Amino acid sequence: xxxxxxxxxxxxxxxxxxxxxxxxALGVCVGVASxxxxxxxxxxxxxxxxxxxxxxxHVEVVRKSFDAGPLxxxxxxxxxxxxxxxxxAVAALAGIxxxxxxxxxxxxxxxxxxxxxxxxxxxxxxxxxxxxxxxxESVAASTMAAGVSLEHFVDPEAPRPCDNSSECPGDGQVCxxxxxxxxxxxxAPEDAASSDRLKxxxxxxxxxxxxxxxxxxxxxxxxxxxLELYNxxxxxxxxxxxKPLPRLTPSALIGxxxxxxxxxxxxxxxxxxxxxxxxxxxxxxADAAILVGLTLPLSVVQRLNARFNGPAAGLLLHGVLLDVxxxxxxxxxxxxxxxxxxxxxxxxxxxxxxxxxxxLVTxxxxxxxxxxxxxxxxxxxxxxxVAVQQRRRELAVLKALGAAASDIRAMVLLEAAIIGxxxxxxxxxxxxxxxxxxxxxxxxxxxxxxxxxxxxxxxVWIWPAGLGFAVAACVLGASVPARAAARADPAQALNA
Amino acid sequence: xxxxxxVTKRYGTARADEQALVGIDLDIVAGEHVAxxxxxxxxxxxxxxxxxxxxxxxxxxxxxxxxxxxxxxxGALARMRSSTVGFVFQHYGLLDHLSVVDNVMLPGAFCDDVxxxxxxxxxxxxxxxxxxxxxxxxxxxxxxxxxxQRQRVAVARALFNHPKLLLCDEPTGSLDTNTGAxxxxxxxxxxxxxxxxxxxxxxxxxxxxxxxxxxxxDGRVVEDAVRRP
Numbered sequence: 001x002x003x004x005x006x007x008x009x010x011x012x013x014x015x016x017x018x019x020x021x022x023x024x025a026l027g028v029c030v031g032v033a034s035x036x037x038x039x040x041x042x043x044x045x046x047x048x049x050x051x052x053x054x055x056x057x058h059v060e061v062v063r064k065s066f067d068a069g070p071l072x073x074x075x076x077x078x079x080x081x082x083x084x085x086x087x088x089a090v091a092a093l094a095g096i097x098x099x100x101x102x103x104x105x106x107x108x109x110x111x112x113x114x115x116x117x118x119x120x121x122x123x124x125x126x127x128x129x130x131x132x133x134x135x136x137e138s139v140a141a142s143t144m145a146a147g148v149s150l151e152h153f154v155d156p157e158a159p160r161p162c163d164n165s166s167e168c169p170g171d172g173q174v175c176x177x178x179x180x181x182x183x184x185x186x187x188a189p190e191d192a193a194s195s196d197r198l199k200x201x202x203x204x205x206x207x208x209x210x211x212x213x214x215x216x217x218x219x220x221x222x223x224x225x226x227l228e229l230y231n232x233x234x235x236x237x238x239x240x241x242x243k244p245l246p247r248l249t250p251s252a253l254i255g256x257x258x259x260x261x262x263x264x265x266x267x268x269x270x271x272x273x274x275x276x277x278x279x280x281x282x283x284x285x286a287d288a289a290i291l292v293g294l295t296l297p298l299s300v301v302q303r304l305n306a307r308f309n310g311p312a313a314g315l316l317l318h319g320v321l322l323d324v325x326x327x328x329x330x331x332x333x334x335x336x337x338x339x340x341x342x343x344x345x346x347x348x349x350x351x352x353x354x355x356x357x358x359x360l361v362t363x364x365x366x367x368x369x370x371x372x373x374x375x376x377x378x379x380x381x382x383x384x385x386v387a388v389q390q391r392r393r394e395l396a397v398l399k400a401l402g403a404a405a406s407d408i409r410a411m412v413l414l415e416a417a418i419i420g421x422x423x424x425x426x427x428x429x430x431x432x433x434x435x436x437x438x439x440x441x442x443x444x445x446x447x448x449x450x451x452x453x454x455x456x457x458x459x460v461w462i463w464p465a466g467l468g469f470a471v472a473a474c475v476l477g478a479s480v481p482a483r484a485a486a487r488a489d490p491a492q493a494l495n496a
Numbered sequence: 497x498x499x500x501x502x503v504t505k506r507y508g509t510a511r512a513d514e515q516a517l518v519g520i521d522l523d524i525v526a527g528e529h530v531a532x533x534x535x536x537x538x539x540x541x542x543x544x545x546x547x548x549x550x551x552x553x554x555x556x557x558x559x560x561x562x563x564x565x566x567x568x569x570x571g572a573l574a575r576m577r578s579s580t581v582g583f584v585f586q587h588y589g590l591l592d593h594l595s596v597v598d599n600v601m602l603p604g605a606f607c608d609d610v611x612x613x614x615x616x617x618x619x620x621x622x623x624x625x626x627x628x629x630x631x632x633x634x635x636x637x638x639x640x641x642x643x644x645q646r647q648r649v650a651v652a653r654a655l656f657n658h659p660k661l662l663l664c665d666e667p668t669g670s671l672d673t674n675t676g677a678x679x680x681x682x683x684x685x686x687x688x689x690x691x692x693x694x695x696x697x698x699x700x701x702x703x704x705x706x707x708x709x710x711x712x713x714d715g716r717v718v719e720d721a722v723r724r725p
Contacts, residue, residue: 002604005604012593402577
């Protein structure tokens with residue numbers, strides 16, 4: 001049969017019988033719409049929860065540990081001990097396919113206290129400091145500091161060779177014995193205000209009493225998610241009935257300096273060495289930073305850990321943060337991490353479980369949508385059976401005029417494909433429209449942390465897949481009636 | 497042109513009392529006009545359907561243009577119908593949702609032997625409508641036409657692919673006397689041009705226009721007579 005004639009016959013047939021197919025087509029349309037809606041919602045929620053809230057692409061690897069009553073231990077009587085997290089482990093983890101960067105992390109292993117914030121908050125706040133350290137060069141190589149300038153995220157006490165003082169970064173730094181070092185400074189009397197003592201050095205540098213030298217501030221990174229949490233929840237909770245705290249922007253916070261006492265906090269005082277005071281300056285916001293607290297250069301943390309807890313503590317790594325830019329690589333990366341004898345931190349385990357849960361819920365909702373389409377396809381079967389029965393004589397005439405069984409089958413299937421295409425396209429449109437309406441309705445909801453601009457994320461494949469699904473369902477639904485029509489005895493139909 | 501040998505057609509079971517045709521032997525040469533007569537249920541239409549390749553469940557041999565139809569695939573049989581046979585039915589068999597001219601062009605959709613553009617098809621259809629005298633109704637839908645006009649459209653459609661064989665099943669069965677007469681004249685004219693006509697009829701006028709009468713009773717040929725001109 002000629003294609004043009006086939007199309008023409010099908011178009012005329014559909015135009016004549018459009019009402020008969022509306023109910024089934026509507027079912028397909030609704031099914032595809034809900035499929036698109038739920039997949040879009042699932043992807044959107046996955047993006048917000050995994051990418052923004054839980055930052056799934058940043059997997060934290062730790063040593064395997066075991067529950068031993070109220071404690072977690074690295075091994076039980078020497079059994080089950082896992083490899084140490086050292087340079088070799090970092091190199092092995094960095095070598096996993098899909099890992100863009102491996103960031104070794106070390107936590108502060110002693111108490112510390114931070115004070116400051118008057119310039120922004122109108123009052124000084126004093127709080128226990130939670131901090132960890134990452135290697136600046138690792139952060140720079142990862143996606144965890146996208147858009148962040150890391151030129152100031154360097155250890156101020158790191159050796160810096162020089163020939164003369166002009167090669168040193170200023171702020172009281174001079175060239176002595178071939179390396180940059182802070183100017184000598186004298187501690188102010190004990191009864192002087194701490195800020196007066198620290199102002200004894202030029203520029204941003206402050207006098208490190210224990211060293212008798214001016215030191216530039218220790219740079220720190222903060223998590224953008226912490227800022228989000230502060231602005232959305234903490235700002236109202238902490239304001240109380242008194243003076244309200246302001247909402248903060250990254251640009252307002254960058255440059256903020258606080259005075260940190262290492263070795264002494266609210267929880268106690270380190271017995272390993274006397275406390276020291278340093279200035280810490282916020283230099284940026286990056287995903288690589290610890291969620292609650294500040295992230296310092298790794299060498300600073302290791303040096304401080306060694307000072308307060310001995311040389312061995314200075315070499316200790318507490319975890320390795322893996323940068324896995326493509327979330328679809330995560331299952332394979334996680335599997336290889338476990339193969340190396342390590343495990344994920346509780347947070348990363350939660351991420352994995354959350355990802356699984358979201359995928360499961362999305363799959364279930366998609367299954368329901370698929371069932372709607374399948375039911376519609378059954379309706380399509382029924383509609384086509386009726387149509388074929390009603391057109392029995394007409395189809396017999398076409399056979400008498402030279403149509404082969406395959407022509408009749410092609411006609412019926414093409415009708416189904418066109419209905420599927422039209423209802424599928426309508427479904428895609430309806431699904432997208434429903435998502436838009438849901439987003440508009442969500443704007444009326446109160447703000448909450450990480451509230452996205454849209455709850456939906458439609459992957460590109462959803463459009464051809466949705467259309468293909470609708471066409472396939474309709475063609476499948478019409479296949480049995482098409483076969484029946486093709487096999488019908490024309491002589492019998494003409495004589496009926 | 498047509499050759500049937502020991503053709504038997506059964507309906508349902510193999511019991512003898514359900515045989516529609518029993519051991520039919522028949523030869524029809526090209527250019528003949530044969531009228532198939534007989535009472536209802538005698539097997540006339542069944543015989544016509546076997547010759548046209550619409551019914552494949554039979555015993556014996558049916559050949560058209562020296563081609564045995566039994567071994568042909570569905571596609572090959574469809575091509576044979578499309579290129580060689582034209583059908584005219586008692587109830588016209590027009591598609592009500594297509595215009596008259598589209599109905600006439602319909603056989604062209606299934607005929608791969610002749611490649612025609614849409615314009616060429618339309619021209620051919622209009623020529624045929626002109627010939628059967630209803631070109632002025634080309635754009636009309638069949639339900640708007642009288643019975644005679646519809647049967648003329650059906651004849652025009654049957655002629656679209658230049659068939660050598662025209663199979664007519666009660667072509668005047670639904671028409672009044674005058675209209676029936678004009679259709680008979682049309683068929684006579686086609687036969688005069690060399691088209692082989694096999695017509696199932698109860699109409700004495702149709703029978704009288706045929707040169708050969710084949711009478712069936714209970715599925716058997718009981719008379720096969722050629723009229724003297």
